[in-house]
Amino acid sequence: xxxxxQTPKFQVLKTGQSMTLxxxxxxxxxxxxWYRQDPGMGLxxxxxxxxxxxxxxxxxxxxxxxxxxxxxxxxxxLESAAPSQTSVYFCASxxxxxxxxxxxxxxxxGSRLTVL
Amino acid sequence: xxxxxxxxxDLILQEGANSTLRCNFSDSVxxxxxxxxxxxxxxxxxxxxxxxxxxxxxxxxxxxxxxxYSLLYISSSQTTDSGVYFCGSNYKLTFxxxxxxxxxx
Numbered sequence: 001x002x003x004x005x006q007t008p009k010f011q012v013l014k015t016g017q018s019m020t021l022x023x024x025x026x027x028x029x030x031x032x033x034w035y036r037q038d039p040g041m042g043l044x045x046x047x048x049x050x051x052x053x054x055x056x057x058x059x060x061x062x063x064x065x066x067x068x069x070x071x072x073x074x075x076x077x078l079e080s081a082a083p084s085q086t087s088v089y090f091c092a093s094x095x096x097x098x099x100x101x102x103x104x105x106x107x108x109x110g111s112r113l114t115v116l
Numbered sequence: 117x118x119x120x121x122x123x124x125x126d127l128i129l130q131e132g133a134n135s136t137l138r139c140n141f142s143d144s145v146x147x148x149x150x151x152x153x154x155x156x157x158x159x160x161x162x163x164x165x166x167x168x169x170x171x172x173x174x175x176x177x178x179x180x181x182x183x184x185y186s187l188l189y190i191s192s193s194q195t196t197d198s199g200v201y202f203c204g205s206n207y208k209l210t211f212x213x214x215x216x217x218x219x220x221x
Contacts, residue, residue: 042211043202104164
């Protein structure tokens with residue numbers, strides 16, 4: 001199993017350019033997430049999707065859009081990139097357990113984005 | 117939303133030493149998880165520990181939900197333990213800023 005796969009791993013953009021980060025999971029999880037990681041800030045939630053067809057804002061959604069294309073795929077789009085969006089982006093997926101109450105996340109390897 | 121405070125922010129150990137990492141939470145704890153981010157950036161789930169104590173090899177974790185904190189113990193540390201340790205709580209996981217652990221040979 002590949003788990004959670006993110007593409008691309010690295011990307012350099014100029015201010016104002018657009019791009020989409022792709023994420024796919026093969027664990028049949030219902031929920032998917034996008035986080036960003038900045039030095040000294042930990043991981044902050046951008047958007048999440050509790051199930052196919054639904055998306056909700058997280059802590060830092062401004063400047064981003066998401067699409068839950070199907071159960072496997074959750075993409076993050078930057079319409080007009082800004083230097084403040086230079087970061088490492090992580091996609092994650094999870095499946096809530098009614099039995100245990102656990103919602104354990106599995107993360108992808110990350111995508112490093114630099115906006116000049 | 118919930119605030120998560122991790123301490124210490126940085127920790128340097130000699131191989132073989134023991135350490136304790138702590139997370140304090142501003143609100144009720146649920147779905148609490150510990151992760152290790154290795155020097156290559158990969159995030160690995162260590163524990164799902166909403167309450168009580170769990171052990172996995174040299175690592176163990178304890179959560180006292182009534183007092184809103186969790187501890188991660190690393191015994192006989194190895195250089196491969198180096199990296200950043202994160203704790204997170206709530207369904208969508210709100211994370212702390214992490215503890216950077218460096219284990220020197």
